[in-house]
Amino acid sequence: MRRFTLPAMGMLAISALALTGCQAAEAGSASAPDAPITIATIPVSDDPTVENPVAALARLLEEETGRTVEITDVPDYLSVVEAIRSDHVDIGIMSGFPSALAVNTGEVDALLAWKGSGDPVSTCVVLDDSPIQSVEDFAGKTVAFADQASSSGYFMPVYMLHEAGLEQGKDYTSIFAGGHEGSFAALAQGQVDAACTAFVLTEMGAPMFPFADGEWRAVGESPSMDVMGTVLARQSLDDETRTLLQDALPKVFSAENAEALAGYSSFIGLDVEIAPKPSAFASFAKIAAVAGVKLEDLK
The missing domain is CATH 3.40.190.180 (Cypl, domain I)
Structure with missing residues:
Protein backbone atom coordinates (compact mmCIF):
# COMPACT_ATOMS: atom_id res chain seq x y z
CA MET A 1 0.00 0.00 0.00
CA SER A 117 -30.70 -1.55 8.19
CA GLY A 118 -33.73 0.38 9.45
CA ASP A 119 -31.82 1.46 12.58
CA PRO A 120 -31.33 5.12 13.61
CA VAL A 121 -28.24 6.63 12.00
CA SER A 122 -27.32 9.56 14.24
CA THR A 123 -27.55 11.00 17.71
CA CYS A 124 -26.24 14.10 19.44
CA VAL A 125 -23.77 13.73 22.30
CA VAL A 126 -23.72 15.98 25.36
CA LEU A 127 -21.56 15.87 28.47
CA ASP A 128 -23.19 14.02 31.34
CA ASP A 129 -23.65 17.16 33.47
CA SER A 130 -25.33 19.08 30.61
CA PRO A 131 -28.81 20.49 31.31
CA ILE A 132 -29.91 19.25 27.88
CA GLN A 133 -32.32 16.36 28.27
CA SER A 134 -34.27 16.32 25.01
CA VAL A 135 -33.81 17.37 21.39
CA GLU A 136 -36.04 20.39 22.02
CA ASP A 137 -33.50 21.58 24.61
CA PHE A 138 -31.02 22.36 21.80
CA ALA A 139 -32.91 25.62 21.24
CA GLY A 140 -30.48 28.49 21.77
CA LYS A 141 -27.49 26.15 21.98
CA THR A 142 -24.37 25.64 19.83
CA VAL A 143 -24.12 22.30 18.04
CA ALA A 144 -21.05 20.83 16.34
CA PHE A 145 -21.46 18.93 13.06
CA ALA A 146 -18.73 16.85 11.48
CA ASP A 147 -18.71 17.93 7.84
CA GLN A 148 -21.17 19.65 5.51
CA ALA A 149 -21.43 16.48 3.41
CA SER A 150 -21.56 13.97 6.26
CA SER A 151 -24.64 11.76 6.46
CA SER A 152 -24.41 10.84 10.15
CA GLY A 153 -22.57 13.99 11.23
CA TYR A 154 -24.76 16.56 9.49
CA PHE A 155 -27.72 15.69 7.27
CA MET A 156 -29.43 13.18 9.55
CA PRO A 157 -29.04 15.10 12.82
CA VAL A 158 -30.14 18.35 11.14
CA TYR A 159 -33.26 16.50 10.00
CA MET A 160 -33.75 15.14 13.54
CA LEU A 161 -33.62 18.69 14.92
CA HIS A 162 -35.97 19.88 12.17
CA GLU A 163 -38.50 17.20 13.14
CA ALA A 164 -38.35 18.56 16.71
CA GLY A 165 -39.22 22.05 15.41
CA LEU A 166 -35.70 23.49 15.44
CA GLU A 167 -34.23 25.12 12.33
CA GLN A 168 -30.51 25.59 11.72
CA GLY A 169 -29.32 29.19 11.98
CA LYS A 170 -32.58 30.28 13.57
CA ASP A 171 -33.16 28.15 16.65
CA TYR A 172 -29.61 26.95 17.25
CA THR A 173 -26.07 27.82 16.17
CA SER A 174 -24.10 25.28 14.17
CA ILE A 175 -20.37 24.88 13.53
CA PHE A 176 -18.51 22.49 11.24
CA ALA A 177 -15.63 20.82 13.06
CA GLY A 178 -14.01 19.18 10.04
CA GLY A 179 -14.88 15.64 11.09
CA HIS A 180 -16.32 13.55 13.90
CA GLU A 181 -13.09 13.76 15.91
CA GLY A 182 -13.21 17.56 15.68
CA SER A 183 -16.79 17.58 16.93
CA PHE A 184 -15.86 15.47 19.93
CA ALA A 185 -12.88 17.70 20.68
CA ALA A 186 -15.04 20.83 20.54
CA LEU A 187 -17.48 19.26 23.00
CA ALA A 188 -14.74 18.11 25.37
CA GLN A 189 -13.20 21.61 25.36
CA GLY A 190 -16.54 23.30 26.11
CA GLN A 191 -16.68 25.12 22.76
CA VAL A 192 -20.10 23.66 21.93
CA ASP A 193 -23.07 22.29 23.82
CA ALA A 194 -23.41 19.13 21.74
CA ALA A 195 -21.71 17.11 19.02
CA CYS A 196 -23.88 15.27 16.51
CA THR A 197 -22.45 12.04 15.19
CA ALA A 198 -23.07 8.46 14.12
CA PHE A 199 -24.62 6.05 16.59
CA VAL A 200 -22.06 3.46 15.61
CA LEU A 201 -19.16 5.67 16.72
CA THR A 202 -20.61 6.08 20.22
CA GLU A 203 -20.70 2.29 20.49
CA MET A 204 -17.08 1.77 19.48
CA GLY A 205 -15.30 3.44 22.37
CA ALA A 206 -11.73 4.67 22.12
CA PRO A 207 -10.06 5.65 19.88
CA MET A 208 -13.09 6.29 17.63
CA PHE A 209 -15.14 7.77 20.52
CA PRO A 210 -13.16 9.57 23.25
CA PHE A 211 -15.68 9.72 26.11
CA ALA A 212 -15.85 7.08 28.85
CA ASP A 213 -19.03 5.74 30.40
CA GLY A 214 -20.46 8.32 32.78
CA GLU A 215 -18.91 11.26 30.91
CA TRP A 216 -21.54 11.62 28.18
CA ARG A 217 -25.17 11.06 27.19
CA ALA A 218 -26.92 10.57 23.85
CA VAL A 219 -29.85 12.86 23.11
CA GLY A 220 -32.23 11.99 20.27
CA GLU A 221 -32.35 9.45 17.45
CA SER A 222 -32.44 10.25 13.76
CA PRO A 223 -34.39 8.19 11.22
CA SER A 224 -32.70 5.42 9.27
CA MET A 225 -31.39 5.77 5.69
Whole structure:
Protein backbone atom coordinates (compact mmCIF):
# COMPACT_ATOMS: atom_id res chain seq x y z
CA MET A 1 0.00 0.00 0.00
CA ARG A 2 1.23 3.45 -0.92
CA ARG A 3 -0.19 6.63 0.55
CA PHE A 4 -0.30 10.17 -0.79
CA THR A 5 -1.88 13.48 0.12
CA LEU A 6 -3.71 15.33 -2.60
CA PRO A 7 -3.09 19.08 -2.41
CA ALA A 8 -6.22 20.92 -1.34
CA MET A 9 -8.61 20.91 -4.25
CA GLY A 10 -10.44 23.61 -2.44
CA MET A 11 -12.34 23.06 0.77
CA LEU A 12 -15.34 22.48 -1.42
CA ALA A 13 -18.79 23.77 -0.60
CA ILE A 14 -21.69 21.60 -1.67
CA SER A 15 -22.47 24.07 -4.42
CA ALA A 16 -19.12 23.21 -6.01
CA LEU A 17 -20.61 19.91 -7.10
CA ALA A 18 -22.92 21.84 -9.38
CA LEU A 19 -19.99 23.29 -11.29
CA THR A 20 -18.23 21.71 -14.21
CA GLY A 21 -15.15 20.02 -12.80
CA CYS A 22 -11.74 20.52 -14.31
CA GLN A 23 -11.37 18.12 -17.19
CA ALA A 24 -8.48 15.96 -16.11
CA ALA A 25 -6.79 13.66 -18.57
CA GLU A 26 -8.50 10.30 -18.69
CA ALA A 27 -5.79 8.66 -16.68
CA GLY A 28 -6.36 4.94 -16.51
CA SER A 29 -9.37 4.77 -18.86
CA ALA A 30 -7.53 1.81 -20.41
CA SER A 31 -5.78 0.65 -17.25
CA ALA A 32 -3.34 -2.23 -17.38
CA PRO A 33 -4.62 -5.36 -15.59
CA ASP A 34 -1.96 -4.96 -12.89
CA ALA A 35 -2.28 -1.17 -12.45
CA PRO A 36 -2.65 0.07 -8.85
CA ILE A 37 -6.17 0.63 -7.54
CA THR A 38 -6.36 4.20 -6.24
CA ILE A 39 -8.70 5.28 -3.43
CA ALA A 40 -9.44 8.74 -2.00
CA THR A 41 -10.18 8.84 1.73
CA ILE A 42 -10.45 11.31 4.56
CA PRO A 43 -8.36 10.67 7.69
CA VAL A 44 -10.05 8.12 9.96
CA SER A 45 -7.73 7.59 12.93
CA ASP A 46 -4.25 8.62 14.04
CA ASP A 47 -4.06 6.26 17.03
CA PRO A 48 -0.55 4.70 16.86
CA THR A 49 -1.59 1.75 19.06
CA VAL A 50 -3.96 0.19 16.49
CA GLU A 51 -3.88 -0.41 12.75
CA ASN A 52 -5.30 2.60 10.92
CA PRO A 53 -8.64 1.58 9.31
CA VAL A 54 -7.51 3.13 6.00
CA ALA A 55 -4.35 1.03 6.02
CA ALA A 56 -6.41 -2.04 6.94
CA LEU A 57 -8.77 -1.36 4.05
CA ALA A 58 -5.85 -1.11 1.63
CA ARG A 59 -4.21 -4.27 2.98
CA LEU A 60 -7.41 -6.32 2.77
CA LEU A 61 -8.24 -5.07 -0.71
CA GLU A 62 -4.74 -5.92 -1.91
CA GLU A 63 -5.20 -9.45 -0.57
CA GLU A 64 -8.54 -9.88 -2.35
CA THR A 65 -7.58 -8.33 -5.69
CA GLY A 66 -3.89 -9.12 -6.03
CA ARG A 67 -3.36 -5.48 -7.03
CA THR A 68 -1.40 -2.74 -5.32
CA VAL A 69 -3.65 -0.20 -3.57
CA GLU A 70 -2.70 3.46 -3.37
CA ILE A 71 -4.44 5.69 -0.83
CA THR A 72 -4.79 9.44 -1.43
CA ASP A 73 -5.70 11.52 1.62
CA VAL A 74 -8.06 14.45 1.05
CA PRO A 75 -9.45 16.92 3.59
CA ASP A 76 -13.20 16.26 3.43
CA TYR A 77 -15.98 14.18 1.89
CA LEU A 78 -16.62 16.49 -1.03
CA SER A 79 -12.95 16.43 -1.94
CA VAL A 80 -13.29 12.65 -2.24
CA VAL A 81 -16.08 13.17 -4.78
CA GLU A 82 -14.07 15.76 -6.70
CA ALA A 83 -11.01 13.49 -6.79
CA ILE A 84 -13.12 10.71 -8.33
CA ARG A 85 -14.94 12.76 -10.93
CA SER A 86 -11.72 14.54 -11.93
CA ASP A 87 -10.07 11.15 -12.60
CA HIS A 88 -7.43 11.61 -9.90
CA VAL A 89 -8.45 8.32 -8.23
CA ASP A 90 -10.45 5.21 -9.10
CA ILE A 91 -12.86 4.97 -6.17
CA GLY A 92 -14.00 6.40 -2.85
CA ILE A 93 -16.16 4.91 -0.11
CA MET A 94 -18.87 7.30 0.99
CA SER A 95 -21.94 7.47 3.18
CA GLY A 96 -25.40 7.96 1.72
CA PHE A 97 -25.68 11.72 1.30
CA PRO A 98 -22.38 12.56 -0.40
CA SER A 99 -23.05 9.53 -2.59
CA ALA A 100 -26.47 10.90 -3.55
CA LEU A 101 -24.96 14.30 -4.30
CA ALA A 102 -22.21 12.78 -6.41
CA VAL A 103 -24.38 10.36 -8.38
CA ASN A 104 -26.88 13.11 -9.12
CA THR A 105 -24.23 15.09 -11.01
CA GLY A 106 -24.17 12.34 -13.63
CA GLU A 107 -20.36 12.42 -13.55
CA VAL A 108 -19.66 9.68 -11.00
CA ASP A 109 -20.73 6.01 -11.01
CA ALA A 110 -21.89 3.88 -8.09
CA LEU A 111 -20.11 0.50 -8.12
CA LEU A 112 -22.12 -0.89 -5.25
CA ALA A 113 -24.25 0.27 -2.33
CA TRP A 114 -24.90 -1.00 1.17
CA LYS A 115 -28.60 -0.81 1.95
CA GLY A 116 -29.94 0.65 5.18
CA SER A 117 -30.70 -1.55 8.19
CA GLY A 118 -33.73 0.38 9.45
CA ASP A 119 -31.82 1.46 12.58
CA PRO A 120 -31.33 5.12 13.61
CA VAL A 121 -28.24 6.63 12.00
CA SER A 122 -27.32 9.56 14.24
CA THR A 123 -27.55 11.00 17.71
CA CYS A 124 -26.24 14.10 19.44
CA VAL A 125 -23.77 13.73 22.30
CA VAL A 126 -23.72 15.98 25.36
CA LEU A 127 -21.56 15.87 28.47
CA ASP A 128 -23.19 14.02 31.34
CA ASP A 129 -23.65 17.16 33.47
CA SER A 130 -25.33 19.08 30.61
CA PRO A 131 -28.81 20.49 31.31
CA ILE A 132 -29.91 19.25 27.88
CA GLN A 133 -32.32 16.36 28.27
CA SER A 134 -34.27 16.32 25.01
CA VAL A 135 -33.81 17.37 21.39
CA GLU A 136 -36.04 20.39 22.02
CA ASP A 137 -33.50 21.58 24.61
CA PHE A 138 -31.02 22.36 21.80
CA ALA A 139 -32.91 25.62 21.24
CA GLY A 140 -30.48 28.49 21.77
CA LYS A 141 -27.49 26.15 21.98
CA THR A 142 -24.37 25.64 19.83
CA VAL A 143 -24.12 22.30 18.04
CA ALA A 144 -21.05 20.83 16.34
CA PHE A 145 -21.46 18.93 13.06
CA ALA A 146 -18.73 16.85 11.48
CA ASP A 147 -18.71 17.93 7.84
CA GLN A 148 -21.17 19.65 5.51
CA ALA A 149 -21.43 16.48 3.41
CA SER A 150 -21.56 13.97 6.26
CA SER A 151 -24.64 11.76 6.46
CA SER A 152 -24.41 10.84 10.15
CA GLY A 153 -22.57 13.99 11.23
CA TYR A 154 -24.76 16.56 9.49
CA PHE A 155 -27.72 15.69 7.27
CA MET A 156 -29.43 13.18 9.55
CA PRO A 157 -29.04 15.10 12.82
CA VAL A 158 -30.14 18.35 11.14
CA TYR A 159 -33.26 16.50 10.00
CA MET A 160 -33.75 15.14 13.54
CA LEU A 161 -33.62 18.69 14.92
CA HIS A 162 -35.97 19.88 12.17
CA GLU A 163 -38.50 17.20 13.14
CA ALA A 164 -38.35 18.56 16.71
CA GLY A 165 -39.22 22.05 15.41
CA LEU A 166 -35.70 23.49 15.44
CA GLU A 167 -34.23 25.12 12.33
CA GLN A 168 -30.51 25.59 11.72
CA GLY A 169 -29.32 29.19 11.98
CA LYS A 170 -32.58 30.28 13.57
CA ASP A 171 -33.16 28.15 16.65
CA TYR A 172 -29.61 26.95 17.25
CA THR A 173 -26.07 27.82 16.17
CA SER A 174 -24.10 25.28 14.17
CA ILE A 175 -20.37 24.88 13.53
CA PHE A 176 -18.51 22.49 11.24
CA ALA A 177 -15.63 20.82 13.06
CA GLY A 178 -14.01 19.18 10.04
CA GLY A 179 -14.88 15.64 11.09
CA HIS A 180 -16.32 13.55 13.90
CA GLU A 181 -13.09 13.76 15.91
CA GLY A 182 -13.21 17.56 15.68
CA SER A 183 -16.79 17.58 16.93
CA PHE A 184 -15.86 15.47 19.93
CA ALA A 185 -12.88 17.70 20.68
CA ALA A 186 -15.04 20.83 20.54
CA LEU A 187 -17.48 19.26 23.00
CA ALA A 188 -14.74 18.11 25.37
CA GLN A 189 -13.20 21.61 25.36
CA GLY A 190 -16.54 23.30 26.11
CA GLN A 191 -16.68 25.12 22.76
CA VAL A 192 -20.10 23.66 21.93
CA ASP A 193 -23.07 22.29 23.82
CA ALA A 194 -23.41 19.13 21.74
CA ALA A 195 -21.71 17.11 19.02
CA CYS A 196 -23.88 15.27 16.51
CA THR A 197 -22.45 12.04 15.19
CA ALA A 198 -23.07 8.46 14.12
CA PHE A 199 -24.62 6.05 16.59
CA VAL A 200 -22.06 3.46 15.61
CA LEU A 201 -19.16 5.67 16.72
CA THR A 202 -20.61 6.08 20.22
CA GLU A 203 -20.70 2.29 20.49
CA MET A 204 -17.08 1.77 19.48
CA GLY A 205 -15.30 3.44 22.37
CA ALA A 206 -11.73 4.67 22.12
CA PRO A 207 -10.06 5.65 19.88
CA MET A 208 -13.09 6.29 17.63
CA PHE A 209 -15.14 7.77 20.52
CA PRO A 210 -13.16 9.57 23.25
CA PHE A 211 -15.68 9.72 26.11
CA ALA A 212 -15.85 7.08 28.85
CA ASP A 213 -19.03 5.74 30.40
CA GLY A 214 -20.46 8.32 32.78
CA GLU A 215 -18.91 11.26 30.91
CA TRP A 216 -21.54 11.62 28.18
CA ARG A 217 -25.17 11.06 27.19
CA ALA A 218 -26.92 10.57 23.85
CA VAL A 219 -29.85 12.86 23.11
CA GLY A 220 -32.23 11.99 20.27
CA GLU A 221 -32.35 9.45 17.45
CA SER A 222 -32.44 10.25 13.76
CA PRO A 223 -34.39 8.19 11.22
CA SER A 224 -32.70 5.42 9.27
CA MET A 225 -31.39 5.77 5.69
CA ASP A 226 -32.29 3.66 2.65
CA VAL A 227 -28.63 3.58 1.60
CA MET A 228 -25.94 3.57 4.28
CA GLY A 229 -22.92 3.78 2.01
CA THR A 230 -21.65 3.54 -1.53
CA VAL A 231 -18.47 2.81 -3.41
CA LEU A 232 -18.19 5.57 -6.01
CA ALA A 233 -16.03 5.20 -9.10
CA ARG A 234 -14.71 7.37 -11.90
CA GLN A 235 -16.67 6.87 -15.10
CA SER A 236 -13.51 6.09 -17.08
CA LEU A 237 -12.71 3.06 -14.89
CA ASP A 238 -12.12 -0.04 -17.03
CA ASP A 239 -14.61 -2.90 -16.94
CA GLU A 240 -12.11 -5.43 -15.63
CA THR A 241 -11.32 -3.33 -12.55
CA ARG A 242 -15.02 -2.59 -11.98
CA THR A 243 -15.86 -6.28 -11.92
CA LEU A 244 -12.84 -7.07 -9.75
CA LEU A 245 -13.86 -4.47 -7.16
CA GLN A 246 -17.53 -5.45 -7.17
CA ASP A 247 -16.46 -8.99 -6.33
CA ALA A 248 -13.73 -8.12 -3.83
CA LEU A 249 -15.27 -5.33 -1.75
CA PRO A 250 -18.14 -7.37 -0.23
CA LYS A 251 -15.50 -9.90 0.87
CA VAL A 252 -13.37 -7.17 2.41
CA PHE A 253 -16.37 -5.86 4.34
CA SER A 254 -17.01 -9.13 6.17
CA ALA A 255 -17.52 -9.84 9.86
CA GLU A 256 -14.02 -11.23 10.31
CA ASN A 257 -12.56 -7.86 9.31
CA ALA A 258 -14.82 -5.72 11.53
CA GLU A 259 -12.21 -4.92 14.17
CA ALA A 260 -9.54 -3.94 11.67
CA LEU A 261 -11.90 -1.77 9.61
CA ALA A 262 -13.15 0.08 12.73
CA GLY A 263 -15.12 3.10 11.48
CA TYR A 264 -15.75 1.42 8.13
CA SER A 265 -17.29 -1.60 9.85
CA SER A 266 -20.76 0.00 9.98
CA PHE A 267 -21.30 -1.36 6.45
CA ILE A 268 -20.61 -4.96 7.48
CA GLY A 269 -23.67 -7.19 7.53
CA LEU A 270 -25.77 -4.92 5.32
CA ASP A 271 -27.29 -6.10 2.04
CA VAL A 272 -25.23 -5.12 -0.99
CA GLU A 273 -26.64 -3.87 -4.30
CA ILE A 274 -24.29 -3.99 -7.28
CA ALA A 275 -24.36 -1.00 -9.66
CA PRO A 276 -27.35 0.73 -8.04
CA LYS A 277 -29.40 3.05 -10.23
CA PRO A 278 -29.62 6.78 -9.36
CA SER A 279 -33.21 6.16 -8.26
CA ALA A 280 -31.82 4.28 -5.24
CA PHE A 281 -30.90 7.69 -3.79
CA ALA A 282 -34.26 9.40 -4.38
CA SER A 283 -35.24 9.24 -0.71
CA PHE A 284 -32.39 11.58 0.22
CA ALA A 285 -33.95 14.60 -1.50
CA LYS A 286 -36.39 15.50 1.28
CA ILE A 287 -33.79 15.32 4.05
CA ALA A 288 -31.20 17.20 1.97
CA ALA A 289 -33.69 20.00 1.38
CA VAL A 290 -33.97 20.54 5.14
CA ALA A 291 -30.23 21.30 5.13
CA GLY A 292 -30.70 23.70 2.22
CA VAL A 293 -29.48 21.35 -0.51
CA LYS A 294 -31.59 20.36 -3.51
CA LEU A 295 -30.30 17.26 -5.23
CA GLU A 296 -32.03 18.17 -8.47
CA ASP A 297 -29.93 21.34 -8.70
CA LEU A 298 -26.67 19.38 -8.69
CA LYS A 299 -26.33 18.46 -12.36
